[in-house]
Amino acid sequence: MEKVPFLDYREVLVTGGTGFLGRHVCRALIARGYLPRLLVRVGSEGWIPEDIRRAGRVTPGDVTNREFVEMAAQSTEAIVHLAGIIREFPADGVTFEKVHVESTRHVVHAAKLWGIRRLVHVSALGAAAGGPGNYFDSKGRAEEIVRRSGLAWTIFRPSGIFGPGDQFFTELGRAVRHAPVLPVPGDGKFLLQPVFVGDVVKGIADCLNRPDTETRAFDVVGPERFTYEELVDRIAAAAGCRVRKVPISFPRIRRAVRFLSRFEKFTLSPEMLEVLLAGNTGDSGPYAFAFGLTPLRLSEYIDSLWRTDVSPGEKGASAGEENSGTRKRAEGPRSREAA
DSSP states (O other), X not given: OXXXXXXXXXXXXXXXXXXXXXXXXXXXXXXXXXXXXXXXXXXXXXGSOHHHHHHSEEEEOXXXXXXXXXXXXXXXXXXXXXXXXXXXXXXXXXXXXXXXXXXXXXXXXXXXXXXXXXXXXXXXXXXXXXXXXXXXXXXXXXXXXXXXXXXXEEEEEEOXXXXXXXXXXXXXXXXXXXXXXXXXXXXXXXXXXXXXXXXXXXXXXXXXXXXXXXTEEEEEOOSOOEEHHHHHHHHHHHHTOOOOEEEEOHHHHHHHHHHHTTSTTOOOOHHHHHHHHHOBOOOOHHHHHHHTOOOOOHHHHHHXXXXXXXXXXXXXXXXXXXXXXXXXXXXXXXXXXXX
């Protein structure tokens, strides 16, 4: 579909734009002169921060509905497909199959319908069709749809992401600082290799103008590996507090999560517990080299945030700005963005 020059707003369709990563991606696109168009479920408009609402556009709809995706994609020049879940709600029709696999089919269909060549797809480290667990399997099958699409795609496969507004590390930091005891699954020796949200966002936003990144997939991990127990100890040391760790056997923790996951406010699902216990590590070098960045270490982030009386989630965007400033010496302000 040919664009009229004076109507070319450099619009990019963003699915999942109201989520933790999506908000950071939208701000990075805006900073690079793009106009993000968010496909947002009716009733979720309140999740859009005012700065993004002012600089972007909102299209009501659902990524699991093919017609909504078609309408949202019209006249855009690229699609950034972030939509994903870490927990299913089958009674509401929210499943890995619908949100990961079917929505990716809809996005690819819409791109071909409107002649949109560029597609950025965010998957997950460890995704593999037929892999263990429905989460990794659905993510892997979605990747296969993208790879076979014939589009100019780039796939990003991040590990656990930390940064202003994240859920896992914010909740863990709060528990370490305030809970009388902290349950530790098993021996706490499973490995984590979290990546800073600004480092993930840099690749997603920059690749739109990088033909050399087309038809490539990147594992996106941080430069440090921690066991879960080491991570807990590191947060406690930075916060200047003691934490009483209580090992919980794997069978007991699995039973507890299965029970508690029936409550919507309990954020950890049985599926994601298995992802956590399996470990989540990779090689940070290829991604960092491709996008010319020095990844932020989680230990630096912990030191900058937990040595206060305010948790990262409570500090919000200002924490991201503060952290960015500490890293300008390495790559300049845009490489450290968390917004």
